Amino acid sequence: MKLVTAIIKPHKLEDVKDALKEAGITGMTVDEVKGFGRQGGKTEIYRGAEYVVDLLPKVRVEAIVPDELADQVAEIIVVSARTGKIGDGKVWITTVDKLIRIRTGELGEDAV
Amino acid sequence: MKGFLVIDTGDTAWMLISTGLVLFMTPGLAFFYGGMVRAKNVLGMLMQNFFAMGLMAIIWVTIAFSLAFGNFGDGGFIGNLDFAWMHNINATTGNEAFALTIPFVLFCAYQMTFAVITPALITGATADRFKFKAYGIFIALWLVLVYAPVAHWVFGGGWLAKLGALDFAGGAVVHINAGAAALAVILVLGKRRGWPREGMHPHNLPFTLLGTGILWFGWFGFNAGSALAANGIAATAVMNTFLAASAGMIGWLLFERIKDGKPTTLGAASGAVAGLVAITPCAGYVGGMAPIIIGLIAGVLCVFAIQLKFKFGYDDSLDVIGVHLVGGLIGALLLGFFADAAVNPAVKNQGLFTGGDAKLLWFQFVASAVTLVFSFTVSFIIAKVIDKLIGLRITEEDEFEGMDLSQHAESAYSFGSTGSMDRI
Numbered sequence: 001m002k003l004v005t006a007i008i009k010p011h012k013l014e015d016v017k018d019a020l021k022e023a024g025i026t027g028m029t030v031d032e033v034k035g036f037g038r039q040g041g042k043t044e045i046y047r048g049a050e051y052v053v054d055l056l057p058k059v060r061v062e063a064i065v066p067d068e069l070a071d072q073v074a075e076i077i078v079v080s081a082r083t084g085k086i087g088d089g090k091v092w093i094t095t096v097d098k099l100i101r102i103r104t105g106e107l108g109e110d111a112v
Numbered sequence: 113m114k115g116f117l118v119i120d121t122g123d124t125a126w127m128l129i130s131t132g133l134v135l136f137m138t139p140g141l142a143f144f145y146g147g148m149v150r151a152k153n154v155l156g157m158l159m160q161n162f163f164a165m166g167l168m169a170i171i172w173v174t175i176a177f178s179l180a181f182g183n184f185g186d187g188g189f190i191g192n193l194d195f196a197w198m199h200n201i202n203a204t205t206g207n208e209a210f211a212l213t214i215p216f217v218l219f220c221a222y223q224m225t226f227a228v229i230t231p232a233l234i235t236g237a238t239a240d241r242f243k244f245k246a247y248g249i250f251i252a253l254w255l256v257l258v259y260a261p262v263a264h265w266v267f268g269g270g271w272l273a274k275l276g277a278l279d280f281a282g283g284a285v286v287h288i289n290a291g292a293a294a295l296a297v298i299l300v301l302g303k304r305r306g307w308p309r310e311g312m313h314p315h316n317l318p319f320t321l322l323g324t325g326i327l328w329f330g331w332f333g334f335n336a337g338s339a340l341a342a343n344g345i346a347a348t349a350v351m352n353t354f355l356a357a358s359a360g361m362i363g364w365l366l367f368e369r370i371k372d373g374k375p376t377t378l379g380a381a382s383g384a385v386a387g388l389v390a391i392t393p394c395a396g397y398v399g400g401m402a403p404i405i406i407g408l409i410a411g412v413l414c415v416f417a418i419q420l421k422f423k424f425g426y427d428d429s430l431d432v433i434g435v436h437l438v439g440g441l442i443g444a445l446l447l448g449f450f451a452d453a454a455v456n457p458a459v460k461n462q463g464l465f466t467g468g469d470a471k472l473l474w475f476q477f478v479a480s481a482v483t484l485v486f487s488f489t490v491s492f493i494i495a496k497v498i499d500k501l502i503g504l505r506i507t508e509e510d511e512f513e514g515m516d517l518s519q520h521a522e523s524a525y526s527f528g529s530t531g532s533m534d535r536i
Contacts, residue, residue: 044313045372045373045374045376046313046314046376046378047376047378047379047382047418047431048368048371048372048415048418048419049308049313049422050372051311051313
């Protein structure tokens with residue numbers, strides 16, 4: 001099994017979710033995160049005092065998939081999350097050693 | 113006039129309303145300030161303002177009102193104890209010496225709302241680090257030792273009033289007074305840890321704008337109520353108050369737009385308050401387009417005044433000095449240019465632009481300077497003494513944790529359902 005993790009722009013979440021559903025992916029976990037990359041921050045001004053907000057809001061999407069689907073899922077995310085502008089994010093794939101479904105105790109790919 | 117003045121029902125009705133309007137300014141101020149602090153300090157800020165409504169009211173009727181308004185019109189420095197402990201404060205008559213057409217108890221209640229908000233103004237400068245216990249002791253002593261005498265000099269017919277200085281609703285008594293005290297206290301307190309390097313930006317600007325709206329609304333009672341009657345002077349004060357706030361907002365925003373590139377909501381709120389502060393001493397003494405000029409000047413100059421703290425390195429956290437002290441000075445001095453006897457016969461010396469000489473401007477300068485120096489000096493001494501005895505400031509750990517938890521064992525916001533709280 002592989003864990004596919006993507007950091008994407010928050011407004012692309014719906015597109016990514018829909019594309020993954022269409023490809024038959026049965027589950028994913030999403031959280032709101034902050035970070036910085038090449039995009040840089042935004043400036044805020046309060047009574048003349050300027051602040052650079054260097055951590056920007058992003059969304060992290062995680063899905064565990066069978067080995068043979070991992071590349072395809074990553075590709076779906078890359079296509080559906082792309083705006084072509086700086087700050088689109090990244091996708092990476094890591095190996096999952098063990099997976100257990102809590103309800104049934106199923107193991108490995110049965111638990112995906 | 114001999115004997116007691118007859119109570120006028122119209123005047124009384126207006127002053128009853130004004131008392132409520134001015135009292136409402138203190139919660140307004142609480143939210144104005146509360147929105148500007150970080151989320152971990154918002155309850156501490158609201159509490160210090162609300163607490164003033166409790167403590168100041170009791171000290172006011174116990175002794176401070178009498179020290180401010182006893183010996184009315186004596187041209188002196190302090191009142192007496194004639195009205196202490198609610199003595200001689202009745203509801204059935206006005207007071208002859210005061211030429212009041214409202215019940216004397218209403219006059220006392222109206223002035224009480226000023227005594228509540230003036231020390232509360234200081235909390236904006238001392239934000240996030242003033243120990244609650246020390247704050248309570250400070251404002252109690254300050255009301256008696258600083259506010260009461262200054263109110264006597266100006267509102268109580270004391271020496272500044274006799275001199276010929278004008279202050280319609282408290283440019284010196286409220287704003288210069290509170291601003292100078294704020295400067296003194298923060299010099300004893302020191303800076304917030306991390307200031308000015310760390311970002312300490314407002315956690316809830318909608319609160320600040322809500323507070324500004326409440327302040328603007330309440331200010332009609334503050335300024336027009338200071339006519340102590342429902343008459344043409346009160347009506348003029350309403351118009352002046354409105355226009356100065358509007359012009360203050362426009363002035364601040366225009367300048368901010370040029371200087372920083374964007375007009376901000378905090379700038380709109382700050383400009384309106386700067387205009388309101390500046391018109392306070394002038395409200396019932398000027399007319400025509402004067403309030404617009406006064407508001408514009410205050411709005412623009414205060415944008416610069418709030419930058420001074422970075423230059424000189426004092427942590428006036430929410431710009432009490434930059435807006436209230438400087439705005440109060442601007443208003444007090446501009447009255448020396450715009451005061452007009454045609455608006456209010458109480459103006460004995462016309463302003464420079466209304467056909468007079470520089471006499472009034474000089475009186476305004478003296479009144480402002482004396483109030484500033486007196487308030488700063490006595491406030492500094494009170495703060496130093498409290499600091500020596502019990503400590504003025506919260507600990508580093510408490511400051512990191514925030515005022516809400518460290519001073520009041522509460523947190524303002526509880527979002528999300530993870531994490532749990534068990535009864536102990």
